[in-house]
Amino acid sequence: MAGAAPTPTPENPANGWGGLFPGSPVIPHGPWSVREGAILFMGMALGRGDELMGALGQILALAPFRHMETPGGRRMSVAMSNCGTTGWISDRRGYRYTDRDPMTGHPWPPLPAIFRELAEAAADQAGFPGFHPDVCLVNGYRPGSGLSLHQDRDERDGSAPIVSVSLGLPATFLFGGIKRRDPVEHFRLHHGDVFVWGGASRYVFHGIARLAPGHHPVTGAQRINLTFRQAL
Ligand code: MD6
Ligand code: FE
Secondary structure, rough: OOOOOOOOOOOOOOOOOOOOOOOOOOOOOOEEEEEEEEEEEEEOOOOOOOHHHHHHHHHHHHHOOOEEOOOOOEEOEEEEEEOOOOOOEEEEEEEEEEOOOOOOOEEEEOOOHHHHHHHHHHHHHOOOOOOOEEEEEEEEOOOOOOOEEEEEOOOOOOOOOEEEEEEOOEEEEOOOOOOOOOOOOEEOOOOOEEEEEHHHHHOOOOEEOOOOOOOOOEEEEOOOEEEEOOOO
């Protein structure tokens, strides 16, 4: 009477409850190895959402969200800010890390302890011990905004992973290959998910599909993503 086991996916994991009774909810769980070097800890930041949002509020009061310009002169639909000893920026001169916020002339706000603890714990559990981020790039998505396929290659040391924390509205992550034209997988990132990637996945093309409208109790009508990197 037992049928073939369904293939585990983030929406229908092998060890969630969703496989037991048709239509029953899937309980967040983790980790899920998406690909070599890419590990998704579903719901790892759940329960710390309010704390993370509190720390984020203080950061955004000092370094507000802004829409940066691409080197080609286009306004990015994603709003960005940073905290840490350096910050990622884009303007007509290119992509780079700077130790000051060009909008205020001040250093970026420091990385809050709660951010650092979460990022280091996730990297450690993913098999990247000794990860010490010097920057958290904050991305703010409103319905309709997205991030086209790109590689993250402005960091000095490619052996350090990137840790990404999703808050608020869900988004579809586009996960391609090492070449821009490689096939692209899609999967959903939800509030509280922590995604660690490095190693063989460090330089894959990836992006975020345009956000669908919605409302989330923690963030309102937006998705916020924190990406922690060792940039310098
Ligand atoms: C985002 N994330 O999730 C955009 N990059 O809003 C990224 O571009 C990203 O999540 C490198 C590693 C993890 C990421
Ligand atoms: Fe990226």
